[in-house]
């Protein structure tokens with residue numbers, strides 16, 4: 042039997058989260074097909090075809106798939122499911138939205154946020170904000186998984202292209218919901234998910250203006266992505282897509298600099314697999330120091346400008 | 353319009369949990385339990401809909417042990433009108449929960465079900481989507497704004513790239529993200545009043561649902577730990593360490 046990987050993309054480029062989920066699929070073993078559901082997404086299919094170890098790329102295009110609304114996308118995957126014993130996707134907001142719907146339609150219990158493939162039916166996943174790791178074995182005939190991409194290296198993308206098969210978008214599941222608009226944050230910084238360095242700010246930043254003023258120059262110097270704690274996002278200092286944590290993005294860069302972030306377990310859940318953690322905090326007892334490789338006790342409004350000067 | 357709000361009793365979000373030494377699970381003895389924070393947000397949203405005259409009844413439902421009655425009383429104190437407890441001992445998977453909720457929906461005929469986007473114990477993030485699939489309804493997950501009309505709802509969703517607005521046809525499933533609202537604290541008079549609100553108890557058998565798990569938990573272990581590093585004197589020292597020792601800049 043075979044594996045179907047539901048790809049993450051924006052109709053123009055393929056997200057590297059797909060290449061990372063592909064590595065997880067390769068560890069499970071079997072023929073791997075990649076599904077591109079979208080509209081005018083030919084270039085995405087071309088990129089997916091060049092990933093290592095892909096048997097076929099399946100391209101389904103149509104208006105209803107342009108934004109990968111849950112209902113038609115899940116219906117499409119269900120219609121393909123007969124040929125696969127494993128269906129997986131990166132644990133992006135799209136993957137999390139669509140795959141449990143597929144799972145219920147197939148009467149399967151999904152395994153969310155896989156961080157390790159132990160065997161083709163046994164996986165490790167974090168629970169309780171990553172404070173425990175559970176090993177689970179599925180007993181369902183079809184295995185449905187979302188993959189935590191920070192735990193897997195990206196498959197290479199310059200191989201001889203696999204065939205691209207075009208299929209009909211179908212009309213199942215359409216008409217239930219309608220896309221209105223995307224209000225996407227625009228910046229030319231590296232993406233949180235793939236950045237080598239992340240500078241992250243917390244409640245201590247105090248305002249959106251100061252967040253910009255103090256964090257941006259340091260991030261620019263380091264070529265870093267910017268992250269934020271929930272408190273900073275709730276207060277409107279940073280946009281929601283920058284939230285790192287249990288219920289935000291999970292990141293694992295080479296260097297994570299936490300500025301004015303206390304280190305609540307929900308925040309640690311999203312960044313404690315970073316290679317090197319630096320903490321800047323006025324409170325020497327802040328829990329963030331318990332996970333930091335290097336800590337500076339002090340005022341971030343002094344330290345960050347100084348850091349920017351010296352870099 | 354009737355709104356159904358499923359709520360889960362979970363370990364309080366402030367508790368630092370401990371893994372059992374024998375690797376069979378997490379130690380829940382004498383640990384503070386609370387309503388899943390995302391479900392509190394869901395209850396708050398439903399109660400606000402009622403206060404705004406857009407809903408006329410809010411029904412809270414929980415699936416769990418007898419003590420989940422406390423969780424339901426919290427929902428009632430926040431403003432839910434009545435509650436249903438489906439008693440199940442031990443862990444229960446999202447797929448089974450979704451099947452039970454489908455049964456409740458068949459009995460209650462709500463026009464809207466608002467759930468938390470994930471429970472902070474199993475972190476599965478599945479139940480709302482699964483319920484929506486089983487009912488064949490529309491779904492709007494990770495909601496940060498809900499604008500309810502008579503036949504449709506406009507929902508703003510938190511997605512990886514920012515926000516996405518969609519319109520769903522009612523009846524619909526909405527799952528709450530952190531920024532949908534800030535849940536209220538129940539006042540003392542409302543806590544007292546909640547004790548008198550109706551709370552009905554059911555079993556999975558009433559709905560013809562078997563709740564046996566599909567996933568076999570083989571082991572639960574501590575994550576690889578991190579140890580605290582060192583404090584450095586200042587920026588010069590830090591840059592030097594990041595370059596020479598860590599090699600990350």
Ligand SMILES: Cc1cc2nc3c(=O)[nH]c(=O)nc-3n(C[C@H](O)[C@H](O)[C@H](O)COP(=O)(O)OP(=O)(O)OC[C@H]3O[C@@H](n4cnc5c(N)ncnc54)[C@H](O)[C@@H]3O)c2cc1C
Nearest residue numbers: 243244245270271272286287288289301302303308323341
């Ligand atoms: C269901 C749920 C889900 C959650 N999900 C997430 C999540 O995904 N991500 C997340 O981050 N949080 C999440 N949280 C919130 C989390 O519990 C914390 O409330 C939050 O992380 C705190 O943010 P903070 O560290 O910025 O703020 P605080 O805890 O207020 O910390 C501010 C820190 O700044 C320090 N400070 C103050 N002034 C200065 C200064 N001038 N210079 C340097 N340091 C200074 C203080 O000493 C303090 O340590 C969640 C909570 C719940 C209940």
